[in-house]
Amino acid sequence: MEYINLGKTGLKISRIGLGAWQFGGDAWGGPYEYGIAKEVIAKSVELGINFIDTAAVYGRGRSEEFVGRAIRELGGIRDHVVIATKIPGDWHRYDDVLKAARRSRERLGVDVIDLLQLHWPACWHNVPICETMKAMEKLVDDGVIRYIGVSNYPLQLLEAARSCLKKTDIVSSQNRYNLIERDAEKELLPYLQREGGITLIAWSPLAKGAVTGKYSPENRPGGVTLGKTSRYSILIILGR
Numbered sequence: 001m002e003y004i005n006l007g008k009t010g011l012k013i014s015r016i017g018l019g020a021w022q023f024g025g026d027a028w029g030g031p032y033e034y035g036i037a038k039e040v041i042a043k044s045v046e047l048g049i050n051f052i053d054t055a056a057v058y059g060r061g062r063s064e065e066f067v068g069r070a071i072r073e074l075g076g077i078r079d080h081v082v083i084a085t086k087i088p089g090d091w092h093r094y095d096d097v098l099k100a101a102r103r104s105r106e107r108l109g110v111d112v113i114d115l116l117q118l119h120w121p122a123c124w125h126n127v128p129i130c131e132t133m134k135a136m137e138k139l140v141d142d143g144v145i146r147y148i149g150v151s152n153y154p155l156q157l158l159e160a161a162r163s164c165l166k167k168t169d170i171v172s173s174q175n176r177y178n179l180i181e182r183d184a185e186k187e188l189l190p191y192l193q194r195e196g197g198i199t200l201i202a203w204s205p206l207a208k209g210a211v212t213g214k215y216s217p218e219n220r221p222g223g224v225t226l227g228k229t230s231r232y233s234i235l236i237i238l239g240r
């Protein structure tokens with residue numbers, strides 16, 4: 001396994017991460033039970049994966065619970081694993097950010113969340129970006145989270161978010177990026193490469209199985225999301 005820097009944090013994360021979207025939900029043909037999630041996490045860690053990405057909305061909180069519980073039960077791995085979670089765009093007001101982060105921390109059962117990402121912009125609530133970032137910075141100050149990331153932010157909003165931060169910086173940007181969906185190459189990726197220090201975390205790097213030969217015109221995906229039987233998913237981390 002290759003390990004790369006998470007932004008300029010000094011944390012080393014595996015080039016391939018484990019996505020915990022399916023954990024605890026039934027959109028992928030589930031229910032996706034805890035026992036399977038634990039097995040997937042154990043195998044991933046054994047293979048050298050140390051970056052796990054979950055979110056408050058995955059399985060309506062159950063994914064975070066599964067990740068935290070598995071890490072505790074597997075014993076002795078907490079210090080080697082970087083836990084990333086996200087809070088949805090609906091909760092980006094100052095007080096909501098603080099509340100959501102504390103709830104995620106409780107569900108994960110950890111002292112501190114390594115990376116808290118804003119899952120998508122507060123696009124239909126018109127929350128000023130600096131209000132949200134002020135809350136994120138307070139969470140760092142209070143020791144609730146270690147680092148701040150964004151997800152699905154267009155470049156201009158990412159820049160605006162960075163300009164609101166007084167003491168810290170954004171360390172990662174999580175965006176859809178794979179061989180088929182390459183919009184990130186137009187402006188986001190060149191910006192990140194130019195700036196340095198912000199890691200691109202590519203979500204759906206296998207285009208949900210579309211690039212692996214899993215589907216064909218005769219064998220189309222079913223279910224609410226692509227593919228009814230997914231049991232695991234990955235993320236690819238770009239950077240050095």
Ligand SMILES: NC(=O)c1ccc[n+]([C@@H]2O[C@H](COP(=O)([O-])OP(=O)(O)OC[C@H]3O[C@@H](n4cnc5c(N)ncnc54)[C@H](OP(=O)(O)O)[C@@H]3O)[C@@H](O)[C@H]2O)c1
Nearest residue numbers: 019020021203204205206207208209212229230231233234
């Ligand atoms: N920030 C966001 O808004 C956002 C959005 C979506 C996802 N994500 C994150 O990204 C993670 C990955 O997303 P994803 O599940 O959409 O993407 P993905 O990794 O591109 O796709 C998962 C699919 O790829 C197949 N697959 C995985 N490894 C394979 C391999 N070695 N060979 C063949 N097929 C393989 C799986 O097949 P099987 O069905 O056989 O298991 C599954 O259908 C999520 O868990 C989540 O953490 C974030």
